[in-house]
Amino acid sequence: MSNNILFRFSGSPHDVHEFQWQPTHSNEFITDTMRNARGCQNHSRFFNDMDFYMRLKNRENTVKVELSGVRCRCSRYLFGICSRYTVKLLDGSLHYEWAPSHFFEQGYYSYHGGERQELTLELREGEYISGINIRQGEILDGLALVTNQRTVQFGGSGGSFASMSPPEPTQRIIAFAGTARGVMGRIGFFAEKISWEILGPLIMLRWLHEQNRATRSIPDTDCTQSQFAVWNLLNSSDDIFRRILCFLKP
Structure with a gap:
């Protein structure tokens, strides 16, 4: 392994x-x-x-x-x-x-x-x-x-x-x-x-949005804290997004 x-x-x-x-x-x-x-x-x-x-x-x-x-x-x-x-x-x-x-x-x-x-x-x-x-x-x-x-x-x-x-x-x-x-x-x-299993979907979603192949919906009042955190992450600037990934990645 x-x-x-x-x-x-x-x-x-x-x-x-x-x-x-x-x-x-x-x-x-x-x-x-x-x-x-x-x-x-x-x-x-x-x-x-x-x-x-x-x-x-x-x-x-x-x-x-x-x-x-x-x-x-x-x-x-x-x-x-x-x-x-x-x-x-x-x-x-x-x-x-x-x-x-x-x-x-x-x-x-x-x-x-x-x-x-x-x-x-x-x-x-x-x-x-x-x-x-x-x-x-x-x-x-x-x-x-x-x-x-x-x-x-x-x-x-x-x-x-x-x-x-x-x-x-x-x-x-x-x-x-x-x-x-x-x-x-x-x-x-x-x-x-399991870095890629957690971070991979976030990176893919961000890439799909940049390619105009996906849209970001605005979370409603019933969204969970985790869902709201993901929405904020996907809508952050490139610099902040990279910094967060560097922190999360082992």
Whole structure:
């Protein structure tokens, strides 16, 4: 993979690791990072789904792999997660691939969290996960998946709140990692750059207008803040437009 991968982990939420993925070395680095993070020394299991994601991407005839769903098992705590990917092939066909499930149910927290349930976030067309919010104590009490369209909450409200998002606005989460301490102890994520997917339509719209092949409608009072921001961007001067793109582009 040519793009760098970013890794963030709730055991050290302010640290951002950026690297090119190399299966053996990177897996060891991620496991060591999680094992040595504050509060994780007694955690019994460690996982990450990047190897699974990369194997899907490197399969013959694969055009695109996208995280399209996340299943969470939870009560007042998180018992674990399982990710689903949509794989697009050269012939245009699509199929789903589920990553290995990471559900943990042992010890005190597994018996004292109330009724457990499994809930799945189904990502819509054009929707992607851009960050996570967590409720963190000794274990992972709650998890909110933040997409470019909404926020979906799983688990409880105990522990301390922390927001973890990729540091650049042109990135999306592609895989998760984590630890177990009877139930889910900590969570991390991997993110990749998607600059052209976000900026490409804006550049194309501006070019089409300059070629008199598209018109810009004036937003009405019911438009969203994002729609109004896009309208302002498309109507800005060339100099301002270039400056904004330079800021957004990794």
